[in-house]
Amino acid sequence: MKLWNVKIPIYDKDAFFELEIENGMVVSLDRHHEKISGYHVFSFSEKLEKDGEWDAKGRIVLPGLADAHMHLDKSHSLYAVGNESGTLEEAIENYSTYSPNFTDADVKARIKKTAFAALKHGTTAIRTHIDFNTKLDRAANFRGVRMVLEAKKELSELIDIQVFPMLPYFQYGEKDRTRIEEMLALGVDGIGGAPHLSEVPHETIDEIFRYAGEYDLPIDLHTDESDDPRVDTILYVAEKTIQTNYQGRVTVDHLCSLAAMEKNKAIRVIQKMKEAELMAITLPAANMYLQGRDDEGLVRRGTTRIGEIRDYGIPLAAASDNVCDPFHPFGRADLLQIAQLTGYTGHMGGREDLPELVKMITTIPKQIMGISGKGLSIGEEATFVMFDAQTLEELFAELPQTRAVFGKGRWLSRVWQEERIAVEGEYVYGERAHPLL
Template sequence: MSRKKFINAKLKSVNELQEILTDHGVFQEISPRISAPDCEIIDLQGKLILPPYVDPHIHLDYVFTARKQGAANGTGTLFEGIQRWSETKSDLTVDEIKARAIIAVKKELAHGVQFIRTHADVTDPSLTSLKAMLELREELKDLVTIQIVSFPQEGMYAYKGGQELVEEGLKMGADCVGGIPHFELAREFGEQSIHSIVNLALKYDRMIDVHCDETDDVQSRFLELLNALVLMEGIGKKTTASHTCSFGSADNSYAFKLMKNLKKSGLNFISCPTENIYLQGRQDTYPKRRGLTRVKELFENGINVCFAQDSIQDPWYPLGNGNLMNVLDNGIHIAQMMSFEEIDRCLDLITVNGAKTMNLTNSYGIEAGKPANFIVLDAKNEFEAVSERADVSASIRNGEFLFKKAPVSYEIQNDFMK
């Protein structure tokens, strides 16, 4: 039956339990009491309901390559990760990439993710990764929404013909223009790449997502240039700066000035807590930097910032399983965002803020008229969800269950535990 009424739903920041009516995959009504005969009744038992998790930054073409021959990253640095990938990617095929990516997508779906933005490495004349991601986007569209970034992993200019390959990726259907200015051979080429990224976005009317200043070098300031250009062009809300680790090392005077311009542009930020705390600070002894951008300050200033998985067992990061609650848990610890107010709000970092980054706000959220996509957490409120790292007990897409988990049961032997 397409018409369903979900009862006893706990919505974020709403004290009274709600009822949710869906029909033909769309939210029809959300209120404490709904009169709706002839519909299937589903009791959510007072559990917390959220819009689906959003992973706005992952490399699906890289997943599960960490143990590949020659891919081991001995220094644990970003730059060795790029070198190892460059040395081991020549034998990739579309089918092999898709097979690995499908495993990763299944993991993310099982943890409540329904929206993914993946970067596809286009520094390959055959554009193998991009072809694989384009096929995957179409084949899985009923289960998960995938956006693709045309991303020059080895540099738009450091890799010969990189700019042309990025543009070709856009012609083939990529949703976003990518770049990696801090990896170019000189600062001038990094700046040139930022100009090219913005020009390509304007030419093809695409979003922007730049690996920006993913380094501890405080002199890496491509964020400032990116923000200035998109501010002047009025496309800040369609632009994302990913990582921006050096902004976390910059002095407060510089950061204060830049923060004002970031608020003007509407630029989005993605931080990858688990990966960047692993990769960054490798040249430090003590004090040792955490590698994150200024997540707390961005959050407090009303600048859109979200968290992402980034990697699942690849040359940059040996762990990862697509569980954004684990990413959130690490992130709020590292960023010291653990006041009770921050804990109650922090689920935005893996839900609505990521949707805003992906420009999904017209089709995302638990509101009448929008697609009936949501997840059910094994928790009664926001604080319990975060403190208990709550599991996702069900995921609903277009009004239908992607999955629902049976309650966990224990056979108690000890009287104290009863």
């Protein structure tokens, strides 16, 4: 297969590329300064074969998007679990209370619904955090992990899913340890948690690192998701990372209290993160919704110090977090939308910022997730999404829903919109989708 005249802004936002794929692998990638004519025009609405040559007419192609922080088990649970105050505390309480009422079938159906939504928007890899609350009865405790592992297997020919169960944030007894060890033996991909919520956060961090070392698993932590500038468990996470030689294997997410800190302290924290080789993820949608609930007058955005973290060369991705649940009632599993929100909160709207936003949903999260060999480089498994847009300015302004996703050696999904004019003269948009080809 050849695609002529594609724009690949992670390489060069102005050039045109000729992308050639054989047996699902990228075999050549040639750069041109002018469009090359003479080929059949690529159409999102026609059935796409894995063989052929098409003129993309300057449309943007990006490596498959990677969502490095989701909660597939909680997604689309808002119908059952509300949150009247809109606070993180109520969301945690309400979900913990209601979750035993879900069935296996319900949880798996919601997991797959969100995974398919992510795929149609261009996401080809997901890291999902899964609740593992050992205070619940056994069936409820293991349900999320079991269902997402089953879904991971069932969807393996469409999308790559990493499973990071969240270890409890309280002191463990014999029953808790038995269940944790049994869960870790199921074949999960890493260990998660939220130690800043613990009454003994340092002890909880010690437990997480001990299990990670014993099972040789990477760590990905909800960290300091708080408006309180005194909350700084990130410092102990960094120290523990260095102490255990876990540099490059620890990711810290949210970091909301970092934004609330006095700047000199915040910079000292970021420098410590850099020393420990931590990687980071910002979750702008959920944190703009959850944080600042007690603020009067000027309400804080809730997101972390995006600019300063990037300035210190710390890998920083943007991710979806929660989708339609008590933690975040909105969202559609669209990383392009998340990148746009990152642009808003991080003041990243300039011409040189837009390629960086693209990296925050493609190459950087793949680095964090340890994904290699899948993308748009020669010798890699071709994994990409084509958008119906010809410039990054157009891409971020319009968030076009017309997209086609390629991976696993074939076209995986295509979505297109048709513009129609109603009798009253208003524009009406209709969407057609074929998520599986």
